[in-house]
Amino acid sequence: MTKKRVTLADVARLAGLSTTAASMILTGRPDTRLSVEAHAKVHAAAASLGYRPNVAARALRTDKSRxxxxxxxxxxxxxxxxxxxxxxxxxxxxxxxxxxxxxxxxxxxxxxxxxxxxxxxxxxxxxxxxxxxxxxxxxxxxxxxxxxxxxxxxxxxxxxxxPDEYRGGQRVVERLLEAGISDGVVLLGHNAEVEAGLFRSETIARRFAGIRAAMKAADMAFLAELSCWNWEPGHGYELTRKVLKSTRPRAILCLNDRLAFGAYQALAEARLSVPEDVAVVSFDNDELASYLRPGLTTIGLPHxxxxxxxxxxxxxxxxxxxxxxxxxxxxxxxxxx
Amino acid sequence: MTKKRVTLADVARLAGLSTTAASMILTGRPDTRLSVEAHAKVHAAAASLGYRPNVAARALRTDKSRxxxxxxxxxxxxxxxxxxxxxxxxxxxxxxxxxxxxxxxxxxxxxxxxxxxxxxxxxxxxxxxxxxxxxxxxxxxxxxxxxxxxxxxxxxxxxxxxPDEYRGGQRVVERLLEAGISDGVVLLGHNAEVEAGLFRSETIARRFAGIRAAMKAADMAFLAELSCWNWEPGHGYELTRKVLKSTRPRAILCLNDRLAFGAYQALAEARLSVPEDVAVVSFDNDELASYLRPGLTTIGLPHxxxxxxxxxxxxxxxxxxxxxxxxxxxxxxxxxx
DNA sequence: TGCATTTGCTAAATGCTTTTAGCAGGGGGA
DNA sequence: TCCCCCTGCTAAAAGCATTTAGCAAATGCA
Incomplete structure (x- = not known):
């Protein structure tokens, strides 16, 4: 029922040439000495038969499988x-x-x-x-x-x-400065082990390093550093609630968007508006970031x-x-x- | 430098048998009459050489590529x-x-x-x-x-x-009833063309059909049906805000979690709490659903x-x-x- | 003992492409 | 004229596993 596969031999036969010629022409070998007419005939034959090379056979011969x-x-x-x-x-x-x-x-x-x-x-x-x-x-x-x-x-x-996390870390701080914020910044998601690169990921350690470097360059210090192990919305919510009890930050720098999501929830509960009362900035560009109101400014992971x-x-x-x-x-x- | 591949022929040679025998034994043909010792020798040889069949060669022969x-x-x-x-x-x-x-x-x-x-x-x-x-x-x-x-x-x-959307549609209504809610329900995300199956997807049309059927069976009617074309958080937010101006629903039935997300935002702004003041239920089980506070009860898409x-x-x-x-x-x- | 099976195994063909080696014929140089 | 080289092309091998057809020896049966 199913028509048999068209093979290179079929193409060659229709073109009146050898399979060698057909192969060389179709694979576009540069050093070949085949005539222009031969090229034309083979291409025409291949097209009219709808020839598709058998990848398995080719892989067998060449050890390349595309x-x-x-x-x-x-x-x-x-x-x-x-x-x-x-x-x-x-x-x-x-x-x-x-x-x-x-x-x-x-x-x-x-x-x-x-x-x-x-x-x-x-x-x-x-x-x-x-x-x-x-x-x-x-x-x-x-x-x-x-x-x-x-x-x-x-x-x-x-x-x-x-991802160039070090540069990303610097940028977030620079961006804060551009927005006129140079103090009252809370860091949300700090974690000593991570920062030391002991756990999870060295790239996140580099993110921290970039942040620290830019802070130092701008002569800034964090108002507070809120530590947590997992970076889920719930943690962001709890930590933000806690910090709001004792102080009133100008901005929250979140280590990822899910933490920021939690921070938004806590800020909304406290009737603080973003960005007028408290600014928020974050990392990842999670799809979430665009859903929040107002949209979350974030340093994107260029996946x-x-x-x-x-x-x-x-x-x-x-x-x-x-x-x-x-x-x-x-x-x-x-x-x- | 790279060692040459070990082939079936190598295995056969080491086992002191033909490639035919090796092939039959390794592919586990049932009808073979090869001796138990032959089996043992071939398996031992294959193991000791670390033989792995060449999939391209096999595909060429059998037209199966796994x-x-x-x-x-x-x-x-x-x-x-x-x-x-x-x-x-x-x-x-x-x-x-x-x-x-x-x-x-x-x-x-x-x-x-x-x-x-x-x-x-x-x-x-x-x-x-x-x-x-x-x-x-x-x-x-x-x-x-x-x-x-x-x-x-x-x-x-x-x-x-x-997905069994019809049944899913029924379920959401049944679930509302189980929660003691039989009126004051707003439908968020209704769309006439979609419901008629003209656009987007027939499966969503079936979701509507299930909802309608269960409503009818329970002798319920929607307090309002809020229509929108796209189902993004922004739309959920706007529509919910609008409806809250004129009425106070007991529950919002959202056609997806992103709409529900928007509804949460509007409810929070209106200082209404979920689920005490307004219950919310939705579809999809988007990751979002677990981030919301309180978590969103939703009919999951079993992807x-x-x-x-x-x-x-x-x-x-x-x-x-x-x-x-x-x-x-x-x-x-x-x-x- | 004689013949038919069965058992246990193998030679060779097959699938399709790429590639090496080389052939036939024509032209150029000496 | 002879030899060499170039042009345009092809035969055949190689790559590796599966599978068909079939062989030699052993066994079964009468």
Whole structure:
């Protein structure tokens, strides 16, 4: 019922040439000495038959499959992390590659299986993506294809794509200054261990470092530093409520948008308006940020750009880690000057 | 430098048998008459060499690649839609398949390319996923592999996986009744065209139908029906504000969580508390729903389960559309009785 | 013992493309 | 005229696993 696949031999036959000729012409080899007419005939034949090369056969011969694997711990636990995938997907498509997505839940056994499954399929490259930036576990298997780390690092594979958190940290402080705020700033989400880079992620440590550096450069100090372990809305809410009992900040600098969300809730309860009474600024550009009233000004995690860059690095040549700029997303939670 | 791949021939040689024997033993053919010792020797040889079959060669021969393609319009525009991917990924992994993810942005040209790219790679099945449930455009190409529609429908491919919106619609009303609310309910997000199934999605039309049916069964009527085209927080906020000027509802039934989010904002501004003054209930189980204070009770879109089911249908045998139950996710936005 | 099965295994073909090695014929130089 | 080189093309091998067809030895049955 289903028509048999059109093969290269069919094309060659129709063109009246050998498969060798057809292959060379269709793959666009530059050094060939085939005539212009031969080119024309082969292309015409391929087009009229609707020829599509058999990727498996080609992969068997060339060990290239025009596909890459995207191996991540979690696809979407932090919800905008899908931006990583989206960016990678777009870049892969442009390069006419296809992307295998594999999820490991961070479990070593599944990591191993994922890498094997990918390698078995002769992928041309591996991307290890971490949903929260951190040192990534890479299984100790022989990996003989280009590999890049996305939103994470690995001692074994030096090519990585990370957000430029240090610069982002500086920016948020600079942005506060531009808005005329140089004191009365509360830091929400501070955590000593994280800051020391002991836990969670070194990139967040760099975010802190950038903030500290810019504060120092501007001769500023925080009114208070509110510490918490998890950065969920509930924590932001509680901490903000607590701080409002004793003091009245001019601004709250939140370490992520979910904390900011909680802060908004506490501010609304206290009948304080953003940004007139209290300004809020944050990190991530979570989808949430646009839902808040007023919209939350935040330093965005450039996930889509990062995903894209990872694929470009993989398919091009690269050996150095890449830092992607974190844009400041202007909404309405800082006063206009 | 890189060691050459170990092939089946290597395994056979080490085992002292033919590649035929090795192949039959490793692929676990049932009808074989090879001896127990032969089995043992081949397995031992394969293990000691770390043999992994070359998937390309196998695909070339068998036309099976142990991979499926997940072709979607948008990966994550609605953010929890990644649940579809996550569920599919998990099921694929269990079936030892690998998943190609392709994004088309809903553009016909990219759809065609995506299908071709997938077919070229001999995928064993196609999933067409739509981020908002609707009739999906499937390119008019010969597709000779099993295909299932996920969160959408197609005249050409009858196998689909959809949320059971009709039942979900009934449930939300039943849940309201259980909470002791039988009047003073405002419907937020009504839209005549949508309800008639003319636009957007028939599944949302079914959601309406379920709601209407349950209302009628309980002899209830809405206090008001607030119409809007897009279901974003801003609209929920505006409409709720407006309705609060003229009346004081007992409950707001929102068509999605983002509308509910806006409603919360308006209620907070009006100093009305949830659920004591006004109860809120909604649809989707957006991540948002857990961030709100109090948490939003909502009829969940079972995306993960849907993705999983799609893969199971693809790899098993199935011919009928599947309706997946929408769970009611209890949080705190309805009064306890 | 003689013949038919069964058992246990293998040679070789197959799937489709890429690539190496090389052929036939024509032209140019000496 | 002879030799070499270039042009335009092709035959055949290689890449690796699956599968068909079939062989040799052992066993069963009469």
């Amino acid at each position: 596909s890459i694997a995207f191996i991540s711990d979690y696809v979407a636990t932090t919800r905008f992390a899908s931006g990583l995938i989206r960016g990678a997907l777009a870049a892969a498509e442009e390069a006419k590659h296809v992307m295998l997505v594999l999820e490991t839940g961070g479990e070593p056994a599944r990591e191993i299986q994922a890498v094997e499954a990918a390698l078995d399929r002769q992928v041309d490259g591996l991307i290890f993506a971490a949903m929260r930036a951190r040192e990534v576990f890479v299984p100790d298997l022989p990996i003989n294809v280009p590999t890049v780390m996305l939103n994470g690092t690995s001692a074994r594979f030096p090519v990585s794509v990370l 889509e750009e990062m995903g894209r860059r990872a694929v470009e690095l993989l398919l091009g040549e690269a050996s150095a880690p890449q830092l992607i700029e974190m844009p400041v997303i202007e909404r309405g939670s800082l006063p206009r000057v | 991979s499926i393609a997940f072709i979607s319009d948008y990966v994550a525009t609605t953010r929890f839609a990644s649940g579809l991917i996550r569920g599919a990924l998990a099921a694929a992994e269990e079936a030892k398949h690998v998943m190609l993810v392709l994004e088309t942005g809903g553009e016909p040209a990219r759809e065609i390319q995506a299908v071709e790219a997938a077919l070229d790679r001999q995928v064993d099945g196609l999933i067409f996923a739509a981020m908002r449930a609707r009739e999906v455009f499937v390119p008019d190409l010969p597709i000779n592999v099993p295909t299932v529609m996920l969160n959408g429908t197609s005249a050409r491919f009858p196998v689909s996986v959809l 993960e389960e849907m993705g999983r089911r799609a893969v199971e249908l693809l790899l098993g045998e199935a011919s009928a559309p599947q309706l997946i139950e929408m769970p009611v996710i209890e949080r705190g936005s309805l009064p306890r009785v």
